[in-house]
Every structure is written in C-alpha cells, then in structure tokens.
Amino acid sequence: MSLSSIVAHITALPVATPLGTAAVLAALNKFLPRRMADTLAILATLVTLFTETLLLYSVRSQPFVYWYGGWAPRSGAALGICFVIDPLSCALAMLISVLVLVAFVFSLRYFDSIGTMFHVLVLGFLAAMSGFAFTGDLFNLFVFFELMSASAFALCGYKNEETTAQQGALNFAITNTIGAFLVLCGIAMLYSRTGALNMAQIGRALGQQSDATVITAFVFLLVGFYVKAAIFPFHFWLADAHAVAPTPVCILLSGIMVQLGVYAVARVYWAIMAGPFAAHRGALMSLLLVIGTITSLLGAIMCFGQRHLKRLLAFSTISHTGLLVIGFALLDPHALSGVALYVAGHGLVKASLFIGAGILLHRYGSVDELELRGRAQRHHFSGIVFLLGALGLAGVPPNLTFLGEHAIDHAATLVHQDWIPVIFAFSGAITSAAVLRVYGRVYLGWGDRESLRTGKQIPEERETAGPHHRIPAVMILPAFLMVIAALGLTLTPKLRRAAETGAFTMADTAAYQSRVLDGAHLPNTFAPPGQTALTPTLISTSCAIVFGLLLAAWSLSPLWPKQDVIVRPFKLVMGGLRSLHSGHVGDYVAFLTLGAAAIGIVLGLLIRRFGM
Amino acid sequence: MNPRFRRYFFLISVVAFFGVFAWGLHDLPPFGHYRGPYGDILNHVAVYERHATDVVTAVNFDYRGFDTLGEESILFMSVIGTSLLLRPQKKETDNNDGKADNSLQRDLDESERRRAPAASDAARVLTLALVGPLIVFGWYIVTHGQLTPGGGFQGGVILATPPLLVYLAGDLKTFKRITRQEWVEAIEGAGIFGFVLVGLLGLFVGGAFLQNLLPLGQTGSVISAGTVALLNIATGLAVSGGFVQLIYVFLEQTLEVKLRVQGGK
Amino acid sequence: MSLFPYLVAAWLFCIGLYGVVTSRNFIHLVMCLAVVQSSTYVLLLTIGYRIGGMPPVFAGVPVGTPAVDPVVQALMLTDIVVEATVVALLLSLAVQVHKGTGTLNPDHLRELQG
C-alpha cells in the first residue's frame, strides 16, 4: 500500500475530530476543569493540523477524491458526497487550523469561565471551515457555510454585557442569513437544471451553455458568498461585527472566514462555471474588477478614518479582501496562486495585528487610539507587531503578501490591466499608514489627542482576567511567530512554485471533473516555467510603504488639518461614506438587494446585449 | 437613511431583484417535469441497496449522511450558542443583596404571580396523561425512519415535548429536575458523538467514513437498513436534547424570578 | 402557468425582504426572515416535483413507480433545521439587545454608525 492510500483513510478527520471533541466537551461541560478543556481543544486542533499536513504531503504530486460512505459515482453520476483533496484546499485548511490554534492559545488567558462553550463553538467553527475548504459537493458547501455562520454568530455576540456586541452580531447574522438563502436558491436552480449536486457533475452537465438560469444561479452564489466575504456593497456587517467580537474570534473572522467567501466563489467558478463562462470571461472579469476595486478603495479610506483599533483593522480587512477579488477577477491560474499566497500572508499578519489590539486591551483596558496615546511608550516590544504588520499590509518584501501581489501583477500584465498595481499600492499605503499612525500615537506618543475626532468611539471592556501589568507569553508569542512566519515562509524555496501548482491544479476544470466523476488518477497540473519581472511589484510596494510612512507622519504632525478646516469636498465624501455605514440592518439589506439586482442586470446585459 | 427614503430605495432595488430572479426562473425546466438524474437513480437503487423503504431517510442518513452530520452540528452549535448568549449577565446575578433590591424583587414576583394563573387539576391530569403516549410516539417515529415518513429528526423534536408538557401542567419542580443542564447537555453531546463514532467505525471496518457496517436486514422490518437505524437514534438523541435545552433556555428567560424563588426554598 | 410556482418562491423572497428592510421590531424582522426562508422551501419543493408522482416511500409500492425527487426533500429537511436554529440564535440576540438598550426598534439603535 502506498502512502497516499493509507492517508486517504484519514480524510474525514479534519471534520470528525473537532466535532467529536466538541461533543465530548459539551457533554462534560459541568465536570471538566477549565485547563482540561483547553488541553482537549488544543489537542484536537493539533490532530487536525497534523492530518492536514499529511494530506498535503500526500497530494504533492496527485490530488485524490474521497467518497463518504464509500458511494463512488456510477457512470458519471455522483450518489454521495465527496471531499476533493488538492494542494490548495489542504494548504487553506492548514492555515485555518493554525489560526484556530493561535486563537485557542490566546484565549488561555481569557476572562470569565463559562464552562466549555467557547471551546465547543470554536471547534465547530474549525470543523465547518475545514469541511468548507475540502468539499466537492455544492449542497455540502452550503451546510458547512451555515455551520460556520451558526458558530460565528454566537461567538460574535460572546460578550453579552455589551449591547454593541449584540447589535453587531445581529447585523452580521441577518445579512449573512439572507446571503445563505441566496446561495440556496442558486443551488436549487442549478440542481433543477442539471439534476446533480456534485460540483464536477454540474459542471460537466452544463458544458458550455450559459442561459438565464445559469447566469442567475451564478449571480446568487456569488452574492451569497460575497456577503460572507464582505465585498462592496455587502460589506457593511463586517466592521460592526469585528469591532465588537472578542479578540480570539476576530482572529478567525478577519484572518480566514472572510477569505473563505472568496475561495468558495473561486472553487465554484473553476469547478462549475468555467465552461459556461468560457465565452464570457470578459464580462465577468470587468464586473469583478470594478467590484473589487471599489471595495478595496472604500475599505482603505474608511480604515484610515477610524480611531477604534479593531474597527480600523476590520476596514483594512475589507480593503484587502477587495484586492483578493481583483486577483480572482483576472480568472487566471497565475493570479489564483497569487491570491492563495496573499490569503496566507494577510491571514497571518492580520491575526497578529488583532492580537496586538488584544494585548493593548489587556494591558490598558482600551482599544481607542486617542485614549491610548503615549501610554505604551515603555512597551516597545509589543509594538514591533504593529510595525511588522504594517509592512505586511503594504506588501513589503520579503512578506508573503509581496509574493502574492507579484503573481497577481504578473497575471494582470498578461491581460493588459496595468493599473492593478496602482490599486494595490493605494490600498497598501492607506492601510499601512493607519496602522503606522496607531503605532506612532500609542507607542511613541506622537500626535495630539484632538486630531482624529471623527471616528466612532465604542466602549470596550477588558476581556482578560489576572494581573494587567504584564503581557503573558501566550499572547505575545503567537503574534511574533506569525509575523515572522509571514516573512520567513517567503524565503522557503519553491513556495511560489508550489502555490502555482496548486492554483493550476484547482483551475484545471477538465482534470477536476474526470478525477471526481471517472475516478481518473491524474497528476497535478504544473505551471509552465518562466521568469517574471519583479520591477512593477517592487515599485508598487515601495510606493505603498513610502506613502504610508509619509501619510502616517503627516497625520501625526501639527500640519495635519484640524477637523474644522478640512477641505470641503473631502469632508463631504467622508461624511457620506460614514453615513452609509449606519449600523441599521434595514439599510444593509436594502444595499444587499440592490447589489444582487445590479450584479445580475449588469452581467446579464453584458452577456446578452453586448455579447461580451 | 431615513425610513421613508429607505423604503423607496428598497422598492426600486427589489423590483429589479425580482426581475433578475424571474429571468433566471423562466429558463428552468417547466414545473412538474423533474428531469433527474440524481433523484431517479436513488429512487431505483435505494430500496435494493439499503433495504430502506423510505428513500428520503436513506438519502439523509446514508447516501448523503455526511450532510446530516453537518446539519446536526448546526443544531448543536446554535443550541450551545443560544445558551451562551442568554447566560445570565453579571449585573443580573449581582443585584440580590440590599434592601431596596429585595423589595424590588418582591414587586416583580407579585406581578409575575398575577399574570400566571395556576393550571386547574383537570388540565394537569390531561396534560400529564399525554406524556407517556408522546414518548412512545416519538420513539416510534425515530425507529421507523427507514420505513415510513419520519426519522431521527422529527421523532427527536416530539421526544422534546414531554418536559414542556410537565411545565404547562404547572409542575415547576419536576420540570427543573428533568431538564437538569448536565443531563440535557450529556444527551445532546452523546447524540453528536454517537454520529461521529458510527462514522469512524465505518471508517475502520468498511473503509470509508460513515460506511455501512451492519447487516442490512429484511426490507420492511424495524431492524433494517444497517447503520441508518443507528444514525437515526443518534440524531434523535441529539435533536431531543438540543430542543429541550433550547426550550429550557428560552423558558428560563421568562421565568428567572419563578425559578429563582422556587430554587431558593 | 408552468412558471407560476417558481414565481411564488420569488415573491416570497421579495416580500420577506421588504418586511426585513422596513421592520421596526427585531422580533417582527426575524419572522420576516422565516418568510424569506419559506421561499427556498417552495423553490426546492417545486423543482423536484413530478406530475402524478407518488412520495418517495416504497412501503407496499413496487420500486419503479414514478415518484417525486427524494433528494430535494432531504435538502429541505436540512433547510428546516437551519431555520429553527437561525431563529433561535437571532431571537436570543434580540433579547440581549433589548436587555441592554430597552428597545427592539432598529431605528433607535445608532451606536454602530460610522
């Protein structure tokens, strides 16, 4: 027996282990001491991570398909549910496990003991995200989507003393539930057309036909998943939810859950829609490029206008997810490999930045930039997280984000979209400027207390118990390890190559379909070798960090215009953007409806009327 | 946005959205002409392969059993989530000392007592008499899932109703005793764990997670369809535990005073 | 005529959304979400229906008799569970919001603006 045939047997473990452990923890809720629950939860996460590492190792040359209940397809028709294990899904699942591990380690010092419920929910979240990454069945994707939502809603409202947390969670829950219904409608339409739920089978049954049903179904799936990914105009819930969730939950929401929405659309596109949209790539590409660009710019501008640290980071997540959509919009495997690298780099960096915010909350009882001014002057050590994080957000080499951006830039020049590096530079500059400004004000005591009255001030209570005069190692260490990993992984040889292999394998629709439906043993698809110029990306990222530094310095200097003398148009724009983010769930749902309708109409018109 | 503007803004959007939806629907196969193949294949093979006469149950617990594991986990997570969200806040538990608060408490108890009339004896007897049949019926639905409509989920919900009846009969003490959190949580966890365990046994015995590992039995008998029956029972446990806890958590919200007073004596 | 059942699904989706957007009470809003969800029931049920088909239960009926699609019914069972759980979570969040602010009207909650 070869290694891969042994490893195939453990495919179910990334879902079964966390769920089984969660069940045990819930059943023994009242009897288990806190430390025991911590240990069990961390052990389960480690087992999951180890399994996924083995899986990744075994698919380095050839992906495999795992059928639950042993129901292999018959003459091209799937009867059961399958997991498709390929390099990219394994790597994604590993990233998920790593972040969950970090969340558990961080929460070792978490406040009031409420039994094991926190652990149970996070383990459920882990199982949902792993299943979401692996599954090859459209309805199963929906089930894990909902499982992810159910755990995330509860985790988000964890601090039930704070009314803002409850409101944020409520907005999150309502918009995401409507997104889930849209996904389900899309699935129903595809099922009615093809009589299949397996993605490969749907893709094969659709072939090249792209009629109204297929387009609408794809629009519904896209919108549903992009609600989760917080893409404009569906992004409103994210800042509300992330600003108020407990820090370990923020790590998971911002670090990986949001990006899974982008992943789901990419998976659906390459497994199902690559055929129907083969003749209409131009239409889809222009639509998604526009959406991604708006999201990215909007997120960056809103990010800079915040004083609440977690809300600031949340808007930065929106901005970077927009960049991911731009990468995906190129519909090219090179760009997809870039997106994968960018997800990893951003996940690690953003998680450590949230930990940085959590440390400030632990140490000084606040995450308000102005209140914190100069208070951390003697703790430069933890400030390094913010510095390195800002470099990561700007994509400065040797960060993983730099590698990702490079691959995306390369793909962009192939299709003559040369403006994309500019967007990357802009978003990188603004978001890193915001983080650098926080560093300058909090750790160096620069700037004054008055210059940033605009942002929302949300009271936030301490989350941690115990002595507050020092920072526990379980908080600071993971943050450092992650920012260093984001730097160090870039230096591992062949990482770029491995990502390309993963992306080309995922994007090889025909091979995917025959692997799943015909049981064919096909090796990974390898990218054609070739060197690409680093120059555009180097220029873009150095612009980003230089402008970021300048902007941060300017905003902390006395030269920064006071609120009342800000130029009128800018004030109007900012005011308008702010009032859009009203915190009113009715507005959010109205925008969701408008967005879904607009995307449907634009895509339909582009394809039907203009023949793109 | 003010409410008026929001309404008009939404109405315009939703008309467009309806248009997109309808445009997508008009290309669907006409109503009443299901074309298959997924459902038709299963309708043909499920009875022979699984010895289950209810194909829906065979799909839920065998062909697409993994979905059901996810579905039960959704229920499980949201029950845990609900009890997490509705756990007593600090300020609610802290205000029991001090004279003023005590008289406040008395006031609240008084209004509570005025609102909830005691159940009459006849109503109590009738309600409690339903408990036994309901348990039998719920169990029947759970165990006959593979034969007739119904199964672990529907039966599980029915099995969750007797504690509610006990409460309706006005017997708070018994209600509290049979809905002890430890037990309810244990039943719920056992259900989910049982599901995972059956799946893992399938992995070790049969070769794939959730693979059938029992003899299929005689088509049409209660003990048939292999693991389907086991998974039905596990689901029944998880669902009944989950719903009892859900009802308990919500009831507790309205009855905080009552339970606190009775528990204190 | 063959489009009518599907349009009912689309109608329920839209009217439910209307309720969600214009709602002045979170409990009302959650019930409107339940209506949106019922649209998915109608859609799933009608796409799997076959005129003259019997239920996919072959107790006392020979296999091979035309029957409606069992798969959509399995999906709907999942869908119903999802509904119950989402409603439970949303209601508990609404209760907490009311505990903290004393109101259930989204128009009165403006702490998250900007």
Place this chain on the structure above:
Amino acid sequence: MQLLQMLILCFVAIFGTAVVLTRDPRSQVIGLSFFGLVLACMFFIFQAPDVGLSQVVIGAVALPLMFMLTMARVRRNTEEHEARKRHEKKGKEAA
C-alpha cells in the same frame, strides 16, 4: 390535482404576505403558526410527507413557541425597567 396545487401555492403566497404585513408581533406570531401549517399542507400535497412532518413539529409548534417566549421575556424586561424606575422615584421621595 393540478388545481389543488395551484390553490395551495396561492395560499402560501397570501399567508406569507400577511405574515410580513402584520406589524404587531403578537398577532404576527399567530399568523406565522398558520403559515407554518399551510406550508405543511403544501408539503403533503406535493408528496413530501417527511418534510411535512418536520414542518408540523417545527414551523407550527417550536418556532411560534420560541417567538412567544421571547416576547414574554421582552415584556418582562419592560416591566422590570418600569418597576426599577418607580423604585428610584420612591427612594428619592423617601430621602
């Protein structure tokens, strides 16, 4: 047969609309439980007894129950707020 199906679909549409347009949650929850029953009928008419059974136990019983309990809790909250206010007043007067 066809007619019956169209009829029940019309009912579903009408009841759904009514549930949305009823603004008072207390009457709405009754509407919702009727809507649940109509949906269950629809499932039986469309040959889905399994789903119909679940819908009866969930849509017509469990959901309305949760809604009613929530509303009872909300009412209690309001009373508690008012009682607390009255007490503060009394305390001030006594002082």
